Amino acid sequence: MVARTTRVYAASSVSLVLAAAVAEPVLAQAPPLNVLEEVTVTAQKREQKLQDVPIAVSAFSSEQVQQRGINNLRDLASLAPNVQISSVPGNNTGAQISIRGGVQINPALFWDPTVGIYLDGVYIGKMLGNVFDVVDLERIEVLRGPQGTLYGRNTLAGAINFVTRKPSGEVRGNATVSLGNFDSRNVKVSLDLPRFGIASIGFGGRIERRDGITDTTSGSSVSSLNNRDGKAARFAMDLDFTDDLQAAYRFDYTDVDQNPMHSYLTRALIPALSPYVSPERLGTVSVDGPSFERVKLEGNALTLTWKLNERNTLKSISAYREISTDDALDLDGSPLPIAHTSRLSDYRTFSQELQWVGSTDRLNYVGGVYYFKDSGATNNPQTFFFGTFNFDSRFGFGTRAWSGYGQVDYELTDAWTLTGGLRYTNEKKRIDRLLGVNFAAGSPFITLIPQGTTAEKTFSATSPLVSLAYKINADMNVYAKYAEGFKSGGFNGEYGDPDPSPAGVAQNVAETRTPFDPEKVKAFEVGLKATLADGRLQLNTAVFENKTGDLQLAIFRATGAASSIVRNAGKATTYGFELESTWLPIDALRLQASYGYLHAKYDEFMDRGVNVADNRAYVHAPKHTLNFNFDARLAETSWGSLHALADYTYTSSYYSYPFQLASGGPQYDPGSAIAGDTEIRSVGLANARLSLLDIPMGNMTGEAALWCRNVTDSKHIANSIDFGPGFGSLTDSYFIDPRTYGVELAVRW
Numbered sequence: 001m002v003a004r005t006t007r008v009y010a011a012s013s014v015s016l017v018l019a020a021a022v023a024e025p026v027l028a029q030a031p032p033l034n035v036l037e038e039v040t041v042t043a044q045k046r047e048q049k050l051q052d053v054p055i056a057v058s059a060f061s062s063e064q065v066q067q068r069g070i071n072n073l074r075d076l077a078s079l080a081p082n083v084q085i086s087s088v089p090g091n092n093t094g095a096q097i098s099i100r101g102g103v104q105i106n107p108a109l110f111w112d113p114t115v116g117i118y119l120d121g122v123y124i125g126k127m128l129g130n131v132f133d134v135v136d137l138e139r140i141e142v143l144r145g146p147q148g149t150l151y152g153r154n155t156l157a158g159a160i161n162f163v164t165r166k167p168s169g170e171v172r173g174n175a176t177v178s179l180g181n182f183d184s185r186n187v188k189v190s191l192d193l194p195r196f197g198i199a200s201i202g203f204g205g206r207i208e209r210r211d212g213i214t215d216t217t218s219g220s221s222v223s224s225l226n227n228r229d230g231k232a233a234r235f236a237m238d239l240d241f242t243d244d245l246q247a248a249y250r251f252d253y254t255d256v257d258q259n260p261m262h263s264y265l266t267r268a269l270i271p272a273l274s275p276y277v278s279p280e281r282l283g284t285v286s287v288d289g290p291s292f293e294r295v296k297l298e299g300n301a302l303t304l305t306w307k308l309n310e311r312n313t314l315k316s317i318s319a320y321r322e323i324s325t326d327d328a329l330d331l332d333g334s335p336l337p338i339a340h341t342s343r344l345s346d347y348r349t350f351s352q353e354l355q356w357v358g359s360t361d362r363l364n365y366v367g368g369v370y371y372f373k374d375s376g377a378t379n380n381p382q383t384f385f386f387g388t389f390n391f392d393s394r395f396g397f398g399t400r401a402w403s404g405y406g407q408v409d410y411e412l413t414d415a416w417t418l419t420g421g422l423r424y425t426n427e428k429k430r431i432d433r434l435l436g437v438n439f440a441a442g443s444p445f446i447t448l449i450p451q452g453t454t455a456e457k458t459f460s461a462t463s464p465l466v467s468l469a470y471k472i473n474a475d476m477n478v479y480a481k482y483a484e485g486f487k488s489g490g491f492n493g494e495y496g497d498p499d500p501s502p503a504g505v506a507q508n509v510a511e512t513r514t515p516f517d518p519e520k521v522k523a524f525e526v527g528l529k530a531t532l533a534d535g536r537l538q539l540n541t542a543v544f545e546n547k548t549g550d551l552q553l554a555i556f557r558a559t560g561a562a563s564s565i566v567r568n569a570g571k572a573t574t575y576g577f578e579l580e581s582t583w584l585p586i587d588a589l590r591l592q593a594s595y596g597y598l599h600a601k602y603d604e605f606m607d608r609g610v611n612v613a614d615n616r617a618y619v620h621a622p623k624h625t626l627n628f629n630f631d632a633r634l635a636e637t638s639w640g641s642l643h644a645l646a647d648y649t650y651t652s653s654y655y656s657y658p659f660q661l662a663s664g665g666p667q668y669d670p671g672s673a674i675a676g677d678t679e680i681r682s683v684g685l686a687n688a689r690l691s692l693l694d695i696p697m698g699n700m701t702g703e704a705a706l707w708c709r710n711v712t713d714s715k716h717i718a719n720s721i722d723f724g725p726g727f728g729s730l731t732d733s734y735f736i737d738p739r740t741y742g743v744e745l746a747v748r749w
Contacts, residue, residue, distance in 0.1 A: 034536075034584065034587050035534065035535030035536055035584070036531075036535060036536060036537075036538055036582055036584055037061075038050075039051075039059050039061065041053060041057055041059050041139070041141050042141070042161070042163070043055050043057050043141055043143050043161070044150060044366065044407070045150055045355065045357060045366045045407075046357050046364070046366060050529075051475075051477065051529045051530075051531055051538065051540075052477065052529075053529075054417075054419065054467050054469045054477070054479035054481060054527065055143055055144075055145070055481075056143070056144040056145055056525065056527060056540075056542040056544070056578060057141055057142065057143050057144070058079070058080035058081075058083075058141070058142040058144075058580060058594070059139060059140070059141050059142075060076075060079070060139065060140040060142075061138075061139060062137060062138050062139065062165065065137045065139075065140065067631065067645050067689060067691070068629070068645070068647060068687070069687065069689075069707065069709065070137070070140065071133050071134070071206070072131050072132060072133050072134060073085065073095050073097070073117065073130055073131050073132075073160065074087060074092075074095050074131050076140065076142065076160070077649070078625055078626075078627060078649035078650075078651050078685075079594075079627055079647075079649065080142045080144070080580075080594060080596075080627075081144075081578040081579065081580060081594045081595055081596025081625055081627075082099060082100045082101075082144060082576060082578055082596035082597075082598050082625055083097075083098070083099050083142060083144070083158075083596070083625065084097075084098040084103075084620055084621075084622055084625065084651060084654070085097050085098070086620070086680075086718050086719050087131070087261070087718065087719060087734065088107045088127065088128065088719070089719045089720065089721050089732065089734055090260050090261050090263055090327075090329045090331075090721075090732070090734060091107070091128070091260055091261075091293055091327050092131065092226070092228075092258070092260065092261065092293060093128065093129055093130075093131050093132070093256055093293055093295045093325065093327075094107050094127045094128040094129060094130060094131060094325075095127065095130055095131050096127065096620060096719075097113065097114075097115040097117075097157075097160070098114075098115075098157070098619075098620035098621065099114075099115055099142075099144050099145075099157040099158035100144060100145065100157060100158070100544065100546060100574055100576065100598060101157075101546070101572075101574040101598055101600040101618065101620070101621035102114040102115070102156055102157025102158070102521070102546070102548075102574075103115075103157065103619060103620040103621075104127065104487070104552075104554075105554065105619060105620065105656070105657075106127075106494075106554035106564060107127045107128050108378065108493060108494055109126050109127075109128060109345055109347055109376050109378055109397065109493075110378075110395060110397045110431065110490060110491065110492070110493035110494075111126075111127065111490070111554070112125075112126075112153070112154045112487055112488045112490065113125075113126070113127055113130075113154055113487075114154065114155075114156055114157040114487055114519075115154075115155065115157045115158050115159065115160060116147065116151050116152075116154050116155035116158075116159040116160070117130055117159075117160050117162075118151075118159060118160070118161045118162065119134065119162045119164070119252070119299065119301075120162070120163060120164055120250050120301055120303075121161075121301070121303065121317050121353075122299065122301045122317065122319040122321070122351065123319075123349070123351060123372065124321070125154075125347070125349050125374055126347060126376075128325045128327075128343075128345065128347075129295050129297060129323045129325045129347070132232065132252075132254040132256075132295070132297055133206050133208070133230065133232035133254060134162050134164065134232075134234075134252070135164070135188070135190065135204035135205060135206050135232055135233065135234040135252070136164050136165045136190050136202065136204040136234055136236070137162060137163070137164060137165070138163050138164055138165040138166075139161075139163040140160070140161065140162055140163070141160070141161040141163070142158065142160050143158050143159045143160070143161070144157075144158045144542070144544075144578070145157075145158055145481075145483060145523050145525055145544060145546075146158070146463070146483045146484060146485025146521050146523050146546075147159045147483075147485065148423055148461075148463030148465070148483065148484055148485035148486060149405060149407055149421035149422065149423045149463055149464070149465040149483065150366065150405060150407055150421065150423070152370060152403050152405070152423055152425055152463070153401065153403075153425050153427065153461070153486060153487065153488050154487050154488060155485055156485030156486055156487050156519065156520070156521045156548075157485075157521075164234065164236065164250065165190075165202070165236075166200075166202075166236065166238060166248070167192050167193075167200040167201055167202030167236050167237070167238055168192045168200065168202070169192070169194070169195035169200035169238075170192060170194060170195070171192065171193070171194050171749075172191075172192040172749065173189070173190055173191035173192060173748070173749055174188075174189070174190050174746060174747065174748040174749070175187075175188070175189045175190075175746065175747055176188040176189075176744060176745070176746040177744070177745050177746075178707075178742055178743070178744040178745075179742050179743055179744075180210075180707075180740055180741055180742025180743070181740055181741055181742065182210050182211045182212075182213060182740065183209075183210065183211040184208075184209070184210040184211075184228070184740065184742060185207075185208075185209045185210070186206070186207065186208050186209075187206070187207045188204075188205070188206040188207075189203075189204065189205050189206075190202070190203070190204040190205075191203050191204070198239050198240045198241060199237060199238070199239055200237070200238045200240075201235075201236070201237050201238075202234075202235075202236040202237075203233075203234070203235055203236075204233065204234040204235075204236075205231070205232065205233045205234070206231065206232045206233075207230075207231045208228050208229070208230050208231070209228060209229055210227055210228035210229075211224060211227055212224025212225050212226055212227035212259060213225070213226040213227070213737060213738060214226050214261075214262045214282070214283070214284070214285055215283060215284045215285075216284065216285055216286060216287060217284060217285070217286045217335075219286075219335075220285075220286050220287050220288065220335070221287055221288050221289060221290060221291060221330070222259050222287065222291045222292075224259065225259045225260065225261065225262040225285070225287070225291060226259065226260065226261045226262060226737070227258050227259050228258055229256065229257050229258040230254065230255065230256040230257070230258065230295075231254075231255050232252070232253065232254045232255075233252070233253045234250070234251065234252050234253070235249075235250070235251040236248070236249070236250050236251075237249045243307075244306060244307040244308075245304075245305070245306050245307070246304075246305045247302065247303070247304050247305075248302070248303040248305070249300075249301070249302050249303075250299075250300075250301045250302075250303075251298075251299065251300055251301075252297075252298075252299045253297065253298055253299075254295060254296070254297040255295070255296050255297075256293065256294060256295040256296075257292075257294050258292070258293055258294075259291050259292055259293070260291055260292065260293045260327060260328075260329060261734045261735075262285055262287070262333060262734075263329055263330060263331055263332070263333040263721070263732035263733075263734070264278070264281065264282070264285075264333055264732065264733045264734070264735065265277050265278070265332065265333035265334060265730070265731070265732065265733075266278065266279050266717070266720075266731050266732070266733040267677065267729055267730070267731035268332075268728055268729065268730045268731065269728045269729045269730075270338065270728035270730060272336055272338070273332060273334055273336065273338060273728070273730070276332075276333060276334040276335075276336075280715070281715045281735045281738075285333065286334060286335040287330040287333065287334070287335065288330060288334075288335045288336065288337060289328065289329070289330030289331075289332075289337065289339075289340035290328040290330070290340065290342060291328055291329060291330055292326070292327065292328050293325075293326070293327040293328075294324075294325070294326045294327070295323065295324070295325045295326075296323065296324045297321070297322070297323040297324075298321065298322055298323075299319070299320075299321040300319065300320050300321070301317065301318070301319040302316075302317075302318045302319075303315065303316065303317050303318075304316040311358050311359050311360065312356070312357070312358035312359075313356070313357045313358065314354070314355070314356055315353075315354070315355040315356075315357065316352075316353070316354055316355075317351070317352070317353040317355065318351070318352050319349075319350070319351045319352075320348070320349070320350050321348065321349050322346075322347070322348040322349075323346070323347050323348070324345070324346050324347075325343075325345050325347070326342070326343065326344045326345065327342065327343050328340070328341065328342040328343075329341055329342075331721070331730075331732060332730065333732060336386075337383065337385075337386050337387060338384065338385060338386070338730075339382075339383075339384050339385075339723075339727075339730065340382065340383050340384075341380065341381070341382045341383075342379075342380065342381050342382075343378055343379075343380050344378065344379040344380075345376060345377065345378040345379075346376055346377055347374065347375075347376035348374065348375060348376065349372065349373065349374040350372075350373045350374075351370070351371065351372045351373070352370070352371045353368055353369070353370045353371075354368050354369050354370075355367070355368040356368060362410060362411040363408065363409070363410055363411075364408070364409040365406070365407065365408045365409070366405075366406065366407050367405065367406035367407070368404070368405055368406075369402070369403070369404050369405075370401075370402065370403045370404075370405070371401070371402045372399065372400075372401045372402070372427075373398075373399065373400050373401075374398060374399045375396075375397070375398040375399075376396065376397055376398070377394070377395070377396040377397075377432075378394065378395055378396075378493070379393075379394050380393040380394065380395075380494075381393065387440065387441050388439055388440065389437060389439065389498070390437065390438050390439075390440075390441065391435065391436070391437050391496070392434070392435070392436040392437070392445055393434075393435050393494070393496060394433070394434045394435075395431060395432060395433050395434070395493030395494070396431070396432035396433075397429070397430065397431050397432070397490075397491070397493060398429070398430045399427055399428070399429055399430075399488075400427060400428045401425060401426065401427030401428075401488075402425075402426055402427075403423055403424060403425040403426070404423070404424055405421070405422065405423035405424075406421065406422060406423075407419065407420070407421030407422075407465065408420055408421070414471070415470055415471045415472075416468070416469070416470055416471075417468070417469045417470075417471075418466075418467075418468055418469075419465070419466065419467040419468075419469070419481075420464075420465065420466050421464065421465040421466075422462065422463070422464050422465070423462070423463045424460070424461075424462050424463075425460060425461050425462075425463070425486075426458065426459075426460045427458065427459055427460070427488060428456060428457070428458045428459075429456060429457055429458075429459065429488065429489065429490045429491060429515070430454065430455065430456035430491075431454065431455050431456070431490070431491035431492075431493055431512065431513075432452075432453070432454050433449050433453045433454070433493060433512045434449060434450070434451045434453070435447075435448040435449035435496040435508065436448055436449075437498060437500070446500045447500075447505065448496055448497070448498065448499075448500060448504070448505060448508050449496060449505070449508045449509055449512060450505070450509070453509050453512055453513070454513075455491055455512065455513040455514075455515070457489070457491075457515045459488055459489045459517075459518050461486040461518055461520070463483075463484045463485055463486060464482075464483070464484055465481070465482070465483040465484070466481070466482050466483075467479055467480065467481035467482070467483075468480050468481075475530060475531040475532065475535075476528070476529070476530045476531070477528070477529045477530075478526075478527065478528050478529075479525075479526070479527050479529075480524075480525070480526045480527075481523075481524070481525045481526075481527075482522075482523070482524055482525075483523050483525075484520065484521065484522050484523070485520070485521050485523070486518045486519065486520045486521070487518060487519040487520075487552065488518055489515055489516055489517045489518040490515060490516060491512065491513070491514075491515050491516070492511065492512060492514075492516065492564070492565070492566040493512075494563050494564050495508065495511045495512055495563050495564070495565060495566075496508055496563045497563070511565075516552055516566050516567065516568055517550045517552075517568050518550065519548065519549070519550050519551055519552045519568070520548070520549050520550060521546050521547065521548045521549075522546070522547045522549075523544060523545070523546045523547075524544065524545045524546075525542055525543070525544040525545075526542070526543050526544075527540070527541060527542040527543070528540070528541045528542075533583075536583065536584040536585070537581070537582070537583045537584070538580075538581060538582045538583075539579075539580075539581045540579070540580045540581070541577070541578065541579050541580075542577070542578045543575075543576075543577050543578075544575060544576060544577075544578075545573065545574070545575040546573070546574045546575070547571070547572075547573055548571060548572045548573070548574070549571050550568040550570075551568065551569050551570055551571060551572050551602075551605075552566065552567075552568060552569075553566070553567055553568075553569045553658050554566050567606075569602075569604075569605045569606055569607070569616075569658075570602060570603065570604030570605045570606050570611070570613065571602070571603040571604040572600065572601065572602050572603060572618070573600075573601060573603055574598060574599065574600040574601075574621065575598075575599055576596060576597045576598040576599060577596070577597045578594070578595070578596045578597075579593075579594065579595045579596075580592075580593075580594045581593050581594070587633070588632060588633040588634075589630065589631070589632050589633070590630065590631045590632075591628075591629070591630050592627075592628070592629040592630070593626075593627065593628050593629070594625075594626070594627045595624070595625070595626050595627075596624070596625040596626075597623065597624060598621055598622065598623055598624075598625075599623065600618040600621035601613075601618060602614075602616055602618060605658075610667070612660070612667050614661075614667075615660050615661050615662050615665070615667040615668075616658055616659070616660060616661065616675075617655035617657065617658055617659055617660075617661055617675030617676075618655065618658070619654070619655050619656060619657060619658050620654055620655075620656065621654055621655075622651045622652045622653065622654040622682075623652045623654075624650065624651070624652040625649075625650070625651050625652070626648075626649065626650040626651075627647070627648065627649045627650075628646075628647070628648045629645070629646070629647050629648075630645070630646055631643060631644075631645045632644045632645075638696075639692065639695060639696075640692045640693055640694045640695040640696070640702075640703075641692070641693045641694050642690075642691070642692055642693075643689075643690070643691045643692075643693055644688075644689070644690050644691075645688065645689040645690075645691070646686065646687070646688045646689075647686065647687040647688075648684065648685070648686045648687075649684070649685050650682070650683070650684040650685075651682065651683055652682045653679055653680060653681050653682045654679070654680050655675045655676075655678070655679055655680070656678045656679070656680055656719060656720055656722075657673065657675055657678055657722055658675070659672065659673045659674055659675040659677075659678075659722070660672055660673070660674060660675060661674075661675055661676070663676075670725070671725055671726065672724060672725070673722050673723075673724035673725065673729075677722055677729075677731060678720040678721075678722040678731060680717065680718065680719070680720070681716070681717070683714060683716045684714075685710055685712075685714060685716075685736075686710070686711040686712060687707075687708065687709045687710070687711065688707070688708050688711055689705055689706070689707045689708075690705065690706045690707075691703060691704070691705040691706075692704045692705070697747065699749060700747055700748060700749040701747070701748050701749075702745070702746065702747045702748070703744075703745070703746040703747075703748075704743070704744070704745055704746075705743070705744040705745075705746075706741075706742075706743055706744075707741065707742060707743075707744060708739065708740070708741040709737070709739070709740045709741070710736065710737060710738060710739045710740065711739065712739070713738055713739035714736065715735060715738070716735065716736045717733045717734065717735055717736075718734055718735065718736045719733075719734045720732060720733045720734065
């Protein structure tokens with residue numbers, strides 16, 4: 001690992017030196033040195049300079065979003081320190097997000113995430129369907145650490161804000177066409193209309209098509225796998241009723257109908273599957289089960305802003321979202337009917353927030369009340385071993401939650417600022433469950449959990465925050481912060497033992513009706529934000545420690561209907577260090593780097609009454625995350641400005657399941673899976689882009705670019721499913737996309 005990291009640093013240093021050398025001729029003709037642009041964020045529900053916010057925040061501007069090819073949540077992977085994002089196993093429309101080791105790995109819709117996703121201030125509630133194209137992005141903010149005071153439940157690891165562009169009220173627009181290998185075709189259009197009375201209106205849309213990366217043999221259930229077929233649209237309208245009263249309506253739409261990633265069978269002790277086991281990513285495979293992923297999503301949000309006076313503003317945010325997400329996988333990755341599963345789900349949410357933002361000479365305050373309601377249902381049919389086990393597994397769920405919150409910043413002196421905040425949340429959770437099995441197609445189903453099995457419980461929590469910030473000078477701030485967060489409790493909608501006896505059914509019902517408790521975290525953080533070198537260098541650092549209690553863990557057992565058990569397993573501690581820097585050494589070169597170090601361990605992990613903390617893997621917690629980016633202006637010509645951009649990300653190895661670490665010793669269970677069998681290995685990935693910007697085209701400007709992602713064609717396994725010894729140690733692996741490349745043409749007016 002040390003040698004690998006050394007090579008990473010050495011290669012990156014050489015790249016930066018070469019970039020500086022290439023850009024040097026431009027310096028002789030360049031004007032006086034510029035400074036880094038001032039970044040504004042809304043991480044604390046009001047506009048602030050990034051360098052003044054006492055929070056660890058990574059911000060990506062619209063220009064960075066475009067040049068780095070960020071279209072959705074998954075594209076943010078490893079771009080911020082101690083942030084790790086993986087596609088849900090076998091599904092391109094859902095993502096597992098880990099921030100500082102806080103993660104939820106089970107994509108089932110009854111689960112709540114540890115990282116809150118927000119689109120223009122509206123909460124996106126679940127993991128499945130959280131990867132959708134966001135048209136007209138203006139900015140992305142990644143907030144690390146618990147955000148329980150201002151954002152509430154399910155942000156104990158952090159929050160990610162997607163902020164879209166406001167309509168300009170002028171005739172303005174752009175169109176982009178991108179063509180690449182695997183017959184990739186992407187078209188994106190954005191258009192603002194001229195202001196009409198009190199209304200400013202903007203439209204946007206994106207269409208993506210790509211052939212499958214994995215071909216299938218003749219007679220397979222689908223012609224290829226891991227293709228792209230989706231479209232997204234956005235409508236924005238701002239209404240200025242008066243100078244003090246405005247309304248903003250946003251509508252977003254996503255429609256995806258494509259085939260999933262292939263479940264590469266990298267391990268199996270089932271004799272019939274041995275011919276199909278391979279550790280490599282194959283170009284052609286055979287599948288017989290249904291394979292698809294379909295998402296239809298509609299979101300509506302209305303924000304009313306009333307400026308009471310120069311210092312006080314009231315805001316109302318009303319939102320309704322609904323999503324239909326269906327997927328199916330041939331889990332055995334072969335032409336044999338060993339393991340097939342589908343998830344057919346519907347989910348809808350309504351939220352209402354009233355917010356008051358104000359200030360006095362030395363006081364800034366934010367307060368509000370929030371209401372959230374959701375409901376959903378999943379039909380999860382499964383069939384195993386040539387149709388000898390066929391499960392009818394269904395669950396429904398719902399939440400009603402409300403909260404009140406407030407946060408105050410008080411300037412004790414011109415240098416010292418004290419911040420205090422508090423949020424109270426109360427929510428009611430419910431579950432409905434049905435489970436049955438038959439042992440031959442067409443035979444009657446045997447009840448394992450009877451229809452009408454329901455349960456509900458109310459949870460509540462109070463989340464405080466206190467921080468103290470000191471402004472050393474106009475360009476340097478330090479802060480210390482204590483914050484708490486919690487992830488809601490709930491019920492397990494997937495448990496099911498195949499024992500049809502009265503005792504087995506009673507156990508299934510009891511497990512379904514037994515709630516798991518909220519997970520809570522207490523976090524300490526000390527940070528420094530500095531602007532140096534006459535405004536050409538920004539350096540932000542943070543040191544943190546998180547203490548997590550009642551840790552929620554979904555432990556996949558692959559028994560019955562591929563069920564998981566859910567436990568508040570115990571306690572954990574994570575601590576680490578983060579560094580982010582941006583440097584403008586010359587006008588022609590912009591360098592960015594980030595590094596995160598994370599140490600994660602269980603303090604207590606109770607398994608059947610025994611503390612096995614030393615023999616359980618902490619999941620999705622890579623020790624090192626690293627990102628280098630440079631953007632060099634190579635030449636200024638009459639045809640435009642030639643730029644070269646390169647991105648390199650490195651993520652060290654991590655475990656994907658909280659299984660046992662050791663394969664021997666007193667705590668070893670030979671009937672349970674070993675975490676090392678599905679360890680995700682370390683990987684370094686490089687992307688590159690060569691662009692000719694600002695091409696003069698009369699009243700318009702153009703852009704032409706050559707791009708390449710995964711330049712080295714890394715064959716990296718990014719996620720896996722381990723069925724364990726009880727299911728023949730069947731292990732599915734999911735590879736990242738191979739090298740993709742193409743050309744992009746854009747015009748702006």
